[in-house]
Amino acid sequence: AQTVTQSQPEMSVQEAETVTLSCTYDTSENNYYLFWYKQPPSRQMILVIRQEAYKQQNATENRFSVNFQKAAKSFSLKISDSQLGDTAMYFCAFMKDTGGGNKLTFGTGTQLKVEL
Amino acid sequence: ETGVTQTPRHLVMGMTNKKSLKCEQHLGHNAMYWYKQSAKKPLELMFVYNFKEQTENNSVPSRFSPECPNSSHLFLHLHTLQPEDSALYLCASSVGAYSYEQYFGPGTRLTVT
Numbered sequence: 001a002q003t004v005t006q007s008q009p010e011m012s013v014q015e016a017e018t019v020t021l022s023c024t025y026d027t028s029e030n031n032y033y034l035f036w037y038k039q040p041p042s043r044q045m046i047l048v049i050r051q052e053a054y055k056q057q058n059a060t061e062n063r064f065s066v067n068f069q070k071a072a073k074s075f076s077l078k079i080s081d082s083q084l085g086d087t088a089m090y091f092c093a094f095m096k097d098t099g100g101g102n103k104l105t106f107g108t109g110t111q112l113k114v115e116l
Numbered sequence: 117e118t119g120v121t122q123t124p125r126h127l128v129m130g131m132t133n134k135k136s137l138k139c140e141q142h143l144g145h146n147a148m149y150w151y152k153q154s155a156k157k158p159l160e161l162m163f164v165y166n167f168k169e170q171t172e173n174n175s176v177p178s179r180f181s182p183e184c185p186n187s188s189h190l191f192l193h194l195h196t197l198q199p200e201d202s203a204l205y206l207c208a209s210s211v212g213a214y215s216y217e218q219y220f221g222p223g224t225r226l227t228v229t
Contacts, residue, residue, distance in 0.1 A: 004158070033216045044119070045206065045220040091159070095216055103172075104218065106159040 023092030139207030
């Protein structure tokens with residue numbers, strides 16, 4: 001079974017600064033996907049960024065980027081130029097890539113607060 | 117309204133009540149999911165439906181009964197719940213079962229008294 005660990009329950013960052021959220025996972029699979037989801041207060045959870053394990057290049061989406069270290073089974077999220085709207089719970093998630101019937105496995109989340 | 121909607125947003129019920137949660141997706145997806153989100157715990161997948169057929173029941177107690185009349189609607193019928201069932205219940209949809217991108221609704225905050 002896969003596990004996803006987020007060791008930082010809470011973090012805070014000043015507006016316009018950069019913050020990195022940590023995620024590690026455990027799997028024996030070689031092909032899989034990794035995700036970061038964002039859940040703002042009282043709002044819907046949305047997908048922030050996705051990384052395919054077979055790709056060596058780290059995924060980026062505007063101010064969001066990942067540092068994917070496959071050998072270390074590490075998948076951190078970097079948020080640059082933090083904005084107040086980035087305040088949310090962030091979940092790291094894992095999915096095997098075996099052609100179907102694959103579940104998303106989530107971590108426990110990191111509550112990020114962006115402060116003025 | 118677009119995306120995935122859930123009603124009600126908040127629900128307080130006694131242990132002997134019967135209530136239902138509703139989820140609707142407006143994305144043309146074929147798969148729908150129920151998740152339970154409890155504080156300080158990972159999201160727990162409860163049920164998966166693909167083309168109206170249940171493909172996953174993650175050992176959920178029978179006091180939770182899902183229903184999927186069509187690919188756009190998903191219900192979770194609740195009866196004789198326990199206080200530990202209090203949680204945020206999230207609905208999600210995707211193009212196909214276990215497609216890597218799932219779209220979530222805002223959730224129903226359930227409190228069992």
